[in-house]
Amino acid sequence: MPYRALVRSFRLVACVAALVQLTACASTQSNATKPPPPASVVALYGQLDQASRSYETALQQTRAGDMEGAQKTLDASLDQLRDAAAHCGATPGCDPQRFFSVFDHLLRLKDGSFIGDQTPDDEDTSTSPPLAPLTGQAGAGSLPEAQRSVTLLRGHQLSELIAMNGPVKAALEMWLTQWRGNLMEAYVNYQFLRQEMWPQYQQQGLPEALLFGIMAKESGGKVHAVSRSGAAGPLQFMYATGLRFGLTDQDGFDTRFDPADSARANAEYINEQLKSFNDNLELTLAAYNGGEGRMHRLVGEDTSVSFYDPRIYAQLSQETRDYVPEVLAAAWLFLHPDSYNLRFPRVDGQTANITLKRSASLSELTVCLGSPNDMPDGWFRTLRNLNPRLDPQQEQPLGAELQIPKSLEKVYDARCVDGPWPILASDLHNAVVPVFPEPAPAAADPVVRYTVRRGDTLATIVRRHGSCASEAQVARMNNLKFSHIKAGQVLKLPSCR
Incomplete structure (x- = not known):
């Protein structure tokens, strides 16, 4: 059987296990003590265990190069999983946690097999070079996109x-x-x-x-x-x-x-x-x-x-x-x-160095590059990440070297060297924003005001508010005679700031 087809079959095991989870959820039971499961449930558990063992056997056969034998073993494993998935949800006493455990077990087995080296989309990466020995600076070509x-x-x-x-x-x-x-x-x-x-x-x-x-x-x-x-x-x-x-x-x-x-x-x-x-x-x-x-x-x-x-x-x-x-x-x-059920976006992460053919900041490059390669948010974050030592607002001179995604090399030449986009980017970047001095803070009011309540005296008001003035000073500030005050009267008190 072709290698890729066998890989897809192994992936199907994980998918079937996921379906088992959904089917079994309807029959979730309490964790309370239960009587021994009936014979029908025991039989289902036996099928589940055998499917898990068959999966391991198929992996071993694959590693040994026995593709035909691995396929037969895998077919039997899939049949058992399908049968268990079809019956567990409708069988009283069938514990879905057993199926969760098998699903988790299959994922962990997958990490120890060649399947763990495949991409999320089961994409053929046979043309991707292996990781190069790490001597000196590793280049982008030595790093497969989704290993x-x-x-x-x-x-x-x-x-x-x-x-x-x-x-x-x-x-x-x-x-x-x-x-x-x-x-x-x-x-x-x-x-x-x-x-x-x-x-x-x-x-x-x-x-x-x-x-x-x-x-x-x-x-x-x-x-x-x-x-x-x-x-x-x-x-x-x-x-x-x-x-x-x-x-x-x-x-x-x-x-x-x-x-x-x-x-x-x-x-x-x-x-x-x-x-x-x-x-x-x-x-x-x-x-x-x-x-x-x-x-x-x-x-x-x-x-x-x-x-x-x-x-x-x-x-x-x-x-x-x-x-x-x-x-x-x-x-x-x-x-x-x-x-x-998660699909990461396809991204060509290779980068390249370019020499600026006209002065530009990272912000200007973001404007003129636009949103090619399905980047609706633009390339500002990527340009900043690839050039971490640069101020994104600082214009870089003609001849400066920058790192950009390799897929943007031709886009840069087409959009950011000549034509309307670099002119627009420069115009926006160099816009003058009026700057006005901050208004001087208003002077603090030298007095505070207090409304007299029933029972207040001038002495109690001065003590309560920690006034920095004496009763006589407060009386003079308010033109009081004999310190007489009445409820509802508004008094001025010195601000002690």
Whole structure:
């Protein structure tokens, strides 16, 4: 059987498992103690278990080169899954959680197989070159657009370290619903930053999905992002932590904003904390968000403790409780978009250097480039990300070198060198906005006014309002005779400012 067809068949297993979830939801039961399941349910569970074992067998046969045998085994597995899916929802006592578990199991098996290297759309990437050895600066051509290889994380597959529990499932739903736009924006931004950031992680033996998950949560791939607490860059380093990992000022440029430097520092930090927390990824991410000092005090010497242990989880801020599963969920979706009915946009992330044929700022280039290649939001963010050291409003001289998406090389020549668009862009950029001096603040009123209430005396009014004047001064200010006042009368009192 052709290799691609077999891959599609394996993908169908995951799709059938997803359908099983939907079918089984109608029969969800309480977690209360139940009597032993009837024989009909036991038989369904047997089919489900056998389907899972057959899937593993088919993978082994594929790795061994037995495509024909793998196809027969897979066909039997699919038949069992279809039969179980058709009957579980209508069978009293059938527990849908069994089907959820099998679906999760198949996803994790997928990470250990060749299927994990396919693109979300099952696109043929046979013409994509493999990752080149990382000697010197890796070029865009050495980085396949959508490689899905799952790097070992200190001896473990990433999928083995992501517990598919309630918080992670809730985070998956958020990324797929309310944050879906943020996820897509982060993915597009990352494709153009990938050639700078991914080699840093690869050198440290860390999975690309983890890098994407952290970046998606921290900045959405906005290189110049700065938080209210002062964290900066695509991976949001605090100033002191950045210094510890070599992120400094270079000729007035904060290297926390440099994609390659920040990815290198982040990878070094993650590996440092993994070593400190006995390869516990969740504790490591919690340390990145909430501070390693706090996490070490909470964990103590028991580095085998779970992040979700109440002794740890209950002591963390809500931000950190949310942060860890949200990073893991984004990483999981990066690996398995097709399993969650998610399709990332197709992006050619290769970049190229151009020499300006007329002076222009990044803002002007954004105007004249327009929205080619289905970029309705334009190219401002991408141009900023690719040229992080440049002020986007500062005009760059003729002959300056800029980095742009490779797909825009011809667009630049056609739209930004001659013709009406660069003229329009320059006219908008150089528009003069009237500037007027701020009006002088009005002088403070030297007095305050008080309406006399029943029972007030001049002495009590002066004491109550902490007046800086005496009763006699207040009396003179208000032309009072014998300090006589009456309810409803408005008095002037000195302002003590």
